[in-house]
Amino acid sequence: MTFxxxxxxxxxxxxxxxxxxxxxxxxxxxxxxxxxxVLKTESLLEDFESISLPCDxxxxxxEKCPCSSNAYYDGKLSKNxxxxxxxxxxxxxxxxxxxxxxxxxxxxxxxxxxxxxxxxDRTGFGVRSTEFIPELSFVCEYAGEIIDESEAYxxxxxxxxxxxxxxYVLKEHSSDNKHIQTIxxxxxxxxVGRFLNHSCSPNLFSVPIRAGSMIPRICFFAKKDILxxxxxxxxxxxxxxxxxxDSRPVEPCARKCLCYSSDCCGHLPFVEYNWLK
Ligand SMILES: C[S@@+](CC[C@H](N)C(=O)[O-])C[C@H]1O[C@@H](n2cnc3c(N)ncnc32)[C@H](O)[C@@H]1O
Ligand SMILES: [Zn+2]
Ligand SMILES: [Zn+2]
Ligand SMILES: [Zn+2]
Numbered sequence: 627m628t629f630x631x632x633x634x635x636x637x638x639x640x641x642x643x644x645x646x647x648x649x650x651x652x653x654x655x656x657x658x659x660x661x662x663x664v665l666k667t668e669s670l671l672e673d674f675e676s677i678s679l680p681c682d683x684x685x686x687x688x689e690k691c692p693c694s695s696n697a698y699y700d701g702k703l704s705k706n707x708x709x710x711x712x713x714x715x716x717x718x719x720x721x722x723x724x725x726x727x728x729x730x731x732x733x734x735x736x737x738x739x740x741x742x743x744x745x746x747d748r749t750g751f752g753v754r755s756t757e758f759i760p761e762l763s764f765v766c767e768y769a770g771e772i773i774d775e776s777e778a779y780x781x782x783x784x785x786x787x788x789x790x791x792x793x794y795v796l797k798e799h800s801s802d803n804k805h806i807q808t809i810x811x812x813x814x815x816x817x818v819g820r821f822l823n824h825s826c827s828p829n830l831f832s833v834p835i836r837a838g839s840m841i842p843r844i845c846f847f848a849k850k851d852i853l854x855x856x857x858x859x860x861x862x863x864x865x866x867x868x869x870x871x872d873s874r875p876v877e878p879c880a881r882k883c884l885c886y887s888s889d890c891c892g893h894l895p896f897v898e899y900n901w902l903k
Contacts, residue, residue: 627651634743634818635659640736643818647745654743654751658815661736663841666773674806674840680721686728693718695730702732702762703847709833714798717837733764733845734837741766741818741858748884749823750790752857759852765830768794768819768844770812778809787881792820796834796844808834808842819846824894825859827887832860859885863895 629651633642638661645654665671681687687695697707697715707715718730739755746752759765770792773781778793785791796808812820822830829852834842846860880893 629653635661639818641738641740643737643741643743645743645751649745649747652745657813657820659817660769660815661817662767662843663769663772663810664815665841666771666777670772670774671841674842678716678836678840681718681724683718683722683724683728685725687718687722687724687730691718691724691730693722693730695728698729698732701729702760702764703833705762707833709831714842715833715835717835719838731837733767733835733843737766737818739763739765743818743821746823746857748886751821752823752859753818753821754855754857755852757854759848761848761851763848765846765848765858766819767817768810768812768822768832768846769817770794770810770820771815772841773809773811775807775809778811781811781813792816794844796842798834798842806842808844810844819844822846823857823859823885824862824883825857825885825887826861826883826890827885828859828861829856830858830860832864861895 629647631645631654634645634654635643636659638659647653679692681691681693683691687693689695694713694715694717696704698704717732717734718724718728719734722728724730739759740757741753741755743751743753755765782791782793792811792813794810796810798806798808829849830846831849832844832846835845837843852858883890883892883894
């Protein structure tokens with residue numbers, strides 16, 4: 627028996643995102659679809675206040691553009707872009723005087739590949755593309771409610787150990803050495819990104835990007851060429867927090883990783899390890 631839903635985004639993305647379950651009758655959990663992040667409270671906006679100036683380039687931006695025109699090449703992330711050392715990516719926006727075809731506009735054009743949510747054989751629902759995705763292409767965002775630390779703490783504490791965890795914590799350093807933390811929870815309000823599973827050998831990686839607003843968008847790009855129907859995954863810890871050879875005892879709450887890659891660390895990165903005391 628196959629269960630099929632035509633578009634989980636209900637026409638809110640520029641491409642339909644179907645759900646297909648060829649294994650059993652399990653249906654998707656109920657959640658409200660949003661293509662971009664929403665602020666849980668308006669007061670959180672103050673955390674993101676510093677607006678960058680628009681550019682006044684004519685037509686298509688060059689390397690001299692004050693926006694991040696070097697980050698992209700040919701509609702994809704540039705090969706030289708280094709997630710750790712490069713400046714944050716700020717796309718040109720409606721306020722800039724360049725054209726919509728400017729090279730410095732990628733994630734704002736939305737999802738380009740035909741993504742599909744499906745039931746995997748061991749890690750619940752997952753995401754795949756029915757078409758080939760070339761290396762460094764933009765795949766999708768991680769959208770959800772932006773919440774503060776106390777709300778995240780409250781939500782995490784109310785989880786039972788076997789419940790799925792969807793909270794994503796982004797930490798950035800701004801130029802004035804300030805620490806910006808963005809916490810995204812797509813459990814109740816979220817997008818297709820909430821169904822991406824973890825792998826210790828992932829084919830996606832995330833980059834924070836500003837496009838039209840100073841609220842960061844967590845954007846997933848292809849780490850390598852991805853064949854059609856291969857599951858799309860990223861490393862929940864950014865990097866591995868446990869090593870097979872580690873003599874430290876693994877946190878008792880850490881969940882067994884079922885990615886089955888040859889580099890598997892054995893456990894899912896433990897979110898409380900990263901930021902909650
Ligand atoms: C963000 S959700 C991913 C979507 C989830 N599979 C679902 O059905 O909604 C994260 C949860 O998926 C499961 N998961 C993701 N990757 C996994 C992995 N490599 N091994 C075991 N469970 C995984 C865990 O339950 C985790 O808390
Ligand atoms: Zn531009
Ligand atoms: Zn420009
Ligand atoms: Zn693993």
